[in-house]
Amino acid sequence: MGKTIIDKLWDQHIVHREEGKPDLLYIDLHLVHEVTSPQAFSGLRMKNRKVRRPDRTFATVDHNVPTVNRFNITDPVANNQMETLRQNCKEFGITLADINSPEQGIVHVIGPELGLTQPGMTIVCGDSHTSTHGAFGSIAFGIGTSEVEHTLATQTLWQSKPKTLKVQVDGKLGTGVLAKDVILYVLSKHGVNFGTGHIIEYCGEVIRDMTMEERMTVCNMSIEGGARAGLVSPDETTIEYLRGRKYVPSGQEFEETAEKWLALASDEDATYDKEIYIDASEIAPMVSWGTNPSQTAPVTGRVPFLNECANENERRSVESALAYMDFKEGQQISDIKIQKVFIGSCTNSRLEDLRMAAEIAKGRKVAPGVQAIVVPGSQNVKVLAEAEGLDKIFLEAGFEWRESGCSMCLSMNADIVPAGEHCASTSNRNFEGRQGAGSRTHLVSPAMAAAAAVNGYFVDVRKMESAEAVH
Amino acid sequence: MAGLTTLRGKVAGMNRVNVDTDQIIPKQFLKRTEKTGFGQYLFYDWRFLADGTPNPEFELNRPENQGASILVANDNFGCGSSREHAPWALQDYGIQVVIAPSFADIFHQNCLKNGMLPVVLKEEEVHYLLEKAKSASYELTVSVEDKTIKDAEGFQAEFPLSAYWQKMLINGWDEIELTLQMDDQIKRYEDSLI
Ligand code: SF4
Numbered sequence: 058m059g060k061t062i063i064d065k066l067w068d069q070h071i072v073h074r075e076e077g078k079p080d081l082l083y084i085d086l087h088l089v090h091e092v093t094s095p096q097a098f099s100g101l102r103m104k105n106r107k108v109r110r111p112d113r114t115f116a117t118v119d120h121n122v123p124t125v126n127r128f129n130i131t132d133p134v135a136n137n138q139m140e141t142l143r144q145n146c147k148e149f150g151i152t153l154a155d156i157n158s159p160e161q162g163i164v165h166v167i168g169p170e171l172g173l174t175q176p177g178m179t180i181v182c183g184d185s186h187t188s189t190h191g192a193f194g195s196i197a198f199g200i201g202t203s204e205v206e207h208t209l210a211t212q213t214l215w216q217s218k219p220k221t222l223k224v225q226v227d228g229k230l231g232t233g234v235l236a237k238d239v240i241l242y243v244l245s246k247h248g249v250n251f252g253t254g255h256i257i258e259y260c261g262e263v264i265r266d267m268t269m270e271e272r273m274t275v276c277n278m279s280i281e282g283g284a285r286a287g288l289v290s291p292d293e294t295t296i297e298y299l300r301g302r303k304y305v306p307s308g309q310e311f312e313e314t315a316e317k318w319l320a321l322a323s324d325e326d327a328t329y330d331k332e333i334y335i336d337a338s339e340i341a342p343m344v345s346w347g348t349n350p351s352q353t354a355p356v357t358g359r360v361p362f363l364n365e366c367a368n369e370n371e372r373r374s375v376e377s378a379l380a381y382m383d384f385k386e387g388q389q390i391s392d393i394k395i396q397k398v399f400i401g402s403c404t405n406s407r408l409e410d411l412r413m414a415a416e417i418a419k420g421r422k423v424a425p426g427v428q429a430i431v432v433p434g435s436q437n438v439k440v441l442a443e444a445e446g447l448d449k450i451f452l453e454a455g456f457e458w459r460e461s462g463c464s465m466c467l468s469m470n471a472d473i474v475p476a477g478e479h480c481a482s483t484s485n486r487n488f489e490g491r492q493g494a495g496s497r498t499h500l501v502s503p504a505m506a507a508a509a510a511v512n513g514y515f516v517d518v519r520k521m522e523s524a525e526a527v528h
Numbered sequence: 529m530a531g532l533t534t535l536r537g538k539v540a541g542m543n544r545v546n547v548d549t550d551q552i553i554p555k556q557f558l559k560r561t562e563k564t565g566f567g568q569y570l571f572y573d574w575r576f577l578a579d580g581t582p583n584p585e586f587e588l589n590r591p592e593n594q595g596a597s598i599l600v601a602n603d604n605f606g607c608g609s610s611r612e613h614a615p616w617a618l619q620d621y622g623i624q625v626v627i628a629p630s631f632a633d634i635f636h637q638n639c640l641k642n643g644m645l646p647v648v649l650k651e652e653e654v655h656y657l658l659e660k661a662k663s664a665s666y667e668l669t670v671s672v673e674d675k676t677i678k679d680a681e682g683f684q685a686e687f688p689l690s691a692y693w694q695k696m697l698i699n700g701w702d703e704i705e706l707t708l709q710m711d712d713q714i715k716r717y718e719d720s721l722i
Contacts, residue, residue, distance in 0.1 A: 072717045073710060077691045081710065083717055093611065095561035106704070109714075121559065134559035141561050185610040185634060201612035201638040202563075203703070211707045213714055217690075219633075249546060250604050253633060283607065285633055349546055349607075370545045370603060467555050467609075488550045488608060490573050 059324025079215040085178040089116040091142040093183030097206035098145040108149040109212045117154040121469040124459035162435020162461045165189040165403035172302025176291040176318035188279040191288030192272035198286040219285045220330035225261035228337035233519035236271035237502035240278040241343035245353040252284025269298040270407045281350040290322035345500040347378035360388045397480035398429035398510040402466035405483035406434030410503040415450045417507035423455035424513030430457040432464040481509035531700035536669045537597030541661030542587045548608030553617040567620030592664035600657045601628045606635025647687045
């Protein structure tokens with residue numbers, strides 16, 4: 058019987074297996090950032106332990122870096138965290154893409170763009186959106202600080218093998234319907250825990266047709282469905298993306314490695330513990346209206362009525378979301394006015410995302426009363442975008458063009474949505490207070506965010522001129 | 529870490545679904561570089577009003593829930609961000625056991641790794657406990673050894689816990705120490721990589 062890529066990778070990484078215990082899994086790549094690592098390093102120091110493989114560990118600062126005046130960090134606590142990481146990296150011999158490095162950026166943006174992220178790897182990071190790296194055909198998952206410490210000390214983790222879940226998206230996406238809409242649609246249909254205890258493999262024509270950046274957007278939000286990780290089997294698209302990147306082999310060695318990578322793909326006859334099938338033709342541009350990512354509707358749709366709720370739990374959760382968002386039951390999505398727009402985050406801050414937003418912004422103006430910021434995912438993305446003149450398009454349209462970092466995705470820096478304001482955001486979480494106390498987040502694609510920025514409310518991007526350029 | 533064998537304690541109920549780690553410990557408090565001191569910020573945005581005074585409506589502020597060491601919650605507790613500050617904050621506040629019909633994976637793991645016990649019970653059992661927790665004097669006895677939960681009125685339930693974590697919790701062991709003893713095996717694995 059055939060094997061899934063999940064089974065193949067898991068088996069390849071077992072260092073030790075024993076009845077009644079989780080497996081001891083080898084970790085190929087450990088990404089580190091300033092927020093979830095200080096306590097791990099101090100744990101090592103207390104017990105006089107070393108980092109086992111500094112060469113398999115890579116650090117950056119992203120969560121609380123300022124996106125304007127980035128060298129002038131006024132928050133003493135944030136500064137302390139960054140300084141702590143700096144010292145830890147120095148003491149333990151770890152490479153750090155610091156704030157002044159051309160490689161700095163959101164950890165899940167720089168891993169792939171530097172070629173650190175490769176097919177067949179196990180990848181961990183003290184951040185739940187580590188699933189992003191699964192787009193390359195790796196098992197990549199978020200860990201807590203104890204596990205960060207464990208990985209630093211041993212380059213392994215004790216892990217029970219999750220079940221396998223196939224999410225197959227068949228057909229073709231319509232114009233203006235993007236990768237973000239695909240994953241939001243899956244969440245809106247299957248809820249915030251359809252993936253609990255599973256690793257998802259995304260497949261089907263729609264996923265095959267996607268670029269690597271689009272696959273990253275989909276895998277990124279696997280955690281929003283409760284999954285441990287999400288991945289896509291490597292194919293030619295994967296190989297071509299990686300060719301020539303800094304940390305991948307070059308020349309003949311690359312060709313040989315690429316062969317091995319392609320062989321990792323799930324076998325045709327592989328079976329899964331659970332399967333979900335999605336028809337691409339049903340997917341429209343999506344907008345989240347509530348306080349978890351499954352509370353999402355098509356832009357042409359509306360917020361539910363309470364009497365549509367399937368059970369008491371759902372009713373309670375819809376009721377509290379409506380209260381928090383200040384919505385009436387049944388309200389039309391297209392009637393939601395917005396005051397803030399955030400284009401960025403590890404879900405949608407890569408070059409293609411910015412291009413799509415720019416297509417919509419081009420020649421238009423941000424609506425009065427709206428503040429819109431564009432935060433590239435990394436310094437590399439920023440440089441490439443500027444080389445194409447995207448910054449000018451945004452600036453001329455009245456968007457702000459910022460420095461790279463997590464920014465308004467979780468608002469640990471100065472980028473905050475004030476209480477009561479609605480934000481069209483390309484990030485991945487719309488929890489209460491996520492973008493600032495009392496903030497009201499609407500998760501959307503980059504094109505939908507730009508369309509909201511220039512209109513002041515949500516519009517169907519498919520109805521806008523220049524929508525054909527967005528696909 | 530001190531071992532956890534049996535615990536008898538007061539119970540606080542929190543009948544909410546999808547309680548995420550952003551609520552358990554809001555991100556503005558993540559900037560500390562120590563593991564302690566997070567309890568004061570636990571559920572901050574729910575627990576305190578805008579002027580910094582305790583919100584009397586919030587479950588943990590109700591008189592009957594003072595001094596609780598066991599928290600009973602509803603489905604998908606601990607979803608969202610992987611931040612381990614969430615179990616640290618609960619622990620620092622005094623909660624050692626969380627009971628729910630289901631937990632988010634990472635949170636579940638993070639509890640165990642910090643010597644806290646996440647208990648999965650059946651929905652009807654959790655509903656019974658949520659009802660009972662409304663009384664100020666209600667206590668539960670949790671036994672890690674027998675994997676059972678009991679009250680003084682005859683309620684008894686078993687919960688799943690792998691032999692591995694049971695042993696780790698009872699002995700209060702440090703997982704890293706155990707793994708470091710397997711250094712030879714890790715080395716052999718590394719040597720087998722090309
Ligand atoms: S962009 Fe947001 S979700 Fe992504 S790593 Fe940063 S804070 Fe986390």
